[in-house]
Amino acid sequence: MNNIKKFVLSAITVAIIMPSALACTSVMVGKDASENGSVIISRNEDFSSNNWAKHMKIYPAKAYKEGATITLSTGLNIPAPAKTLRYTAMIDWDGFSYKTPDNGKVYEQRGVNEMNVAMTATNSAEINKRALQADPHTDGIVEQNMVGIVLGQATSAKHAVQILADYIKLYGAGEGYGVQFADLDEAWYMEVGGGHQWIAVRVPDDKYLVIANGLRINGVDLDSKTVMHSEGLFDTVTQNKLLQKPDRHSFNFAKAFGNIGDFYNIDREWNSQKILSPSIKQKTRLKQYPLFLSPDDKISIEDIAQVLRADYKGTELETKGVRPSGVDRNSEAHIIEMYSDMPKELAAVIWQTPSNVKYSPFIPFYNVMKTVPAEYASGTDNYDDKSSWWNFRTLGTLASKSVLNGKYEEVVNETWRDLESQFTTSLPFVNNMLKTMYKQDANLAINFASDYSYGSLQTTLDKASQLKSALMTELTHSTEKKYDPEEFKKISNL
Template sequence: MKKMSLALLSVAVLSAIGINADACTGLIVGKDASDDGSIIIARNEDYGITNWNKYLAYRPEQDNTESHWELGNGLIVPMPDHFFAYSAMPDWNAKRKTQDGRYFEERGINEYNVAISATTSAEANKQAMKADPFIDAGVIEANIPALVLSQAKTAKEGVKILGKYIESFGAGEANSLYIADINEVWLMEIGSGHHWIGVKVPSNSYAMMANGLRIHGVDLHSADLLHSKNLFRFTKQHHLLKHPKHNNFNFAKAFGVIGDLYNIDREWLGQEILSPSLSQETRQKQYPLFLKPDDKISVNDIDKVLRATYNGTELEYDGKRPMKVSRQLETHIIQLRADMPFELQGLIWQSYGILDDSVLMPIYATLHHYPKPYMVGTDSYSDNSAFWQFRGLSSLASINQDQYEPVLHKMWNKKENEFYDEVRNLDQVLKYSYDMDPQGTIKMASEYSFMQLKQTYNQAKKLRYKMMTMLTKNAEKHYSQAEFDKIMKL
């Protein structure tokens, strides 16, 4: 579309352009599979509504005196004596659900460097649902980060805490989620009202997730596996698997739906990008749970996976639902780096809106206060909201993709590469200065993140002004010189 009226332009910019469907694509990378020795968990947060503002938030530690904790969807659990401090990314309307806004917090790192990404939504099969249906007022994506980050000192403890809640109070939906600390990372899946499983990801491998349950081929007796009480007996009793085996258990098949093209196409694509030497056939019922990458994986590699399409692949013309979709709200890549001082081990790379049209900004876990644009806004466009600045650019660029998307992509790719270089260099400075001045070093990291968030927001705003100017000029009628001279004399 080369030209359009200003009325249509306003509608295009401010309207949602997504569709309703299960959402999110995720990736876990073990420390020996990453290029810098960090443990990484990452995910696109996709949604059926594109105009859904996201905030940055920090929850300070607190002592509790209440007897019960209300989690917003009807779930009520005993109140812990104490909450650990943690960062989060709640929806704009979170306080309408819980008084302190601990709702749909999506991802974060707590004061013990336990990180979570929750969740990639999944589907449970009919037989599992008949045997153990979901509980309406149960554990759901909306309350998982708060339950785990406020209480867990290690990733494994986080799995156990959440598992106990599921067995005691029930789950409200099927999900897979990723919990990490500085030493290890776990993939956890919820398959029914009271059954779940968690497996430690091998340090030399990665795991690729779409919207189907993935855990299979695992040993229920392994020290690297946790699961709900009587899981094997329940599976056998309700004939969820024909011939269940303790040492080769298929949780995904027992509780989920395998072979769905909506999911397995993405699983194939992610593994094709990171392990191309395998040359796997497309559309297998289940793909390997853990794989070693052909080359060590960087943040930039994960960025490429999470913005991937099927262009140039075997599925170019019939691939279902790529990683890149127009209904992305945000993308996060969380690194836990053992070689950094304790307070600086957590680093979140955060983007807003569609990843392919946006930029990953580095946020050190030491940052507890954020620029105001990242803490305001609703589901209606506003000029002072960071979410809307980044999301609005995608909408503007979509009006004339050939002309405007290259401008947008060039600017953000340049900025993102600058961030990679800056963080690499800054990390060396921070490690050197920490021994001499811990508090000053922590402040340095926080100020760097604060400034980059602020400057990148301003850069997005300036580009939006430029694109709006270009679009309105393109909408102008082209007059002859004589007509123009006459108009200017009026």
């Protein structure tokens, strides 16, 4: 076998066996801690390859025949609900006939349904050996399948936790992870340790939570109304000695099931909390950081974007920090706002990057959007000039340090920061206009919000295409030979 064939075979094998989201960074914000009173969840989604397009998708409500089943990627068949709710999602390009959410291979990274329940999944987490011996993983529920089966049914954030918990009770979990849920009033964060053990906590209204790729939940009261957990959780931990002295009223789920103190995770947690609560001085590389903190100032979309793009420059970890939040293998990022003071159809706003979080902007659109620009639903793992994901990914490559020492990096970053600033400044005015319009004509307001969303996505793509063309033209000029005056005169006369 020649070297080219070996390389292609190796690449195909890796693509088949490798999980989708290898590492993520997240921020959750209670409604009293956010700048505009919205409940917020957010996440970076990182992948094993720089070339893995994402598609935006709208799933309509669907009815299933009695006795119908849904086949998950693990081969597990689960009963289909009588009907599912409409929801939007961001999915992998290789969703395999993703016209339906029940094909088992979609990888829906985030979504919001028509009942204003939002979900993003997952923050992958490593589970320690002792915990896996006590409660092994199964061929049950994994990241690849969960968003659609939960959002298709959930009527609140807490209900979404229970739906996922019920599936885990029946079928087990195939991996460790953290999942975020939100509705118009509250946010819940859920962690899954072993095959059947899980815990969920309500984010306090005046606090925020940052998550990397380690389990985070610690210091919580298992008997509190703001905590949900698997049946027999405390007994499992006690009997298997997963904690030396387990305490029901200050329970450390992360230590019992995870691997705390991993620099890969805690460096990001420390840095994220430093950005949002700079007045709180914390040492670097503590085993665990506080689960919830109060921000120094109310948290804005710009603040969360800063966290999701952050590196360690200017901090104590500048020369030794492991795995910053913003990395080149990031494939997309999203911030979801849930407004309690907006009409129900217009209450969810999704801020989506079309590609890498460092080199593409957060674009706002309302969950009521009726259609997605075709370019945002195209692209594979090969370059595609028509794909929005690839247009922004190309800009990222042109802006990277590997091309002319990052000559274009500031041009691209300034373009998108200016556009993001326009979006964040104007959206409150758009919201106010929509509320007024809705009182007069609900359908008019809904249609306007849909058109605004479509237009925001399309306009941003147009800017990306124009910027890419300009930079490519400039790049080709950089390869031109520098002629002396006589030679230039000669060739000009040819």
